Amino acid sequence: GGRRRRAGGAERVSLLESKLRGEIERLAETTGGVDFFSVFNDIDRSGSGVISRQEFLKMFKDLGLRVSAADAAAVADHIDRDGDGTISYREFERFCLKRDGGYASSSSSIPSRQHKGEGKR
Template sequence: MTDTNTAFGEFDKDGNGEIDLLEFRELVASLGLEVDRAEAEALFDSIDVDEEGTIDYEEFQAWWSTRKP
């Protein structure tokens, strides 16, 4: 499994330190997860615990560490 720092940097396409919904949808697709737009948005919202509309590194790390290899 890719380490958290590498994965976050790969998916934070604009390098602003956050993953927005568009970047997250690309992340989901790259992982081969077959989810529709609503499911991707629901997953995004569940990871975005501070409800700022983006996933920061800490939120990403918490989610990424729960994934199975």
């Protein structure tokens, strides 16, 4: 489209995180709720219990999200809270559940005060 402007680095990464979060949520939706663990295990092809940088980059390709290696690394750095170079399930889940006040766009209609089990059925 013609209205697309070049986003700055942080803005571009934030947009990418938002898109990624949406794709992961779509994949995680099951009849019984949301299953992030299955998605995590699909990304963790080696079965090591963590997502490596290579597995993370491959995930973008598998989802059809065009992204530079630098942008993918920037997103991975945000998710990798302890800086060990891999993404644990806890870090992955924290990223998936992040709503507002963080990197995700604040266009989410879900209130930030929502507790587990409320609202979504």
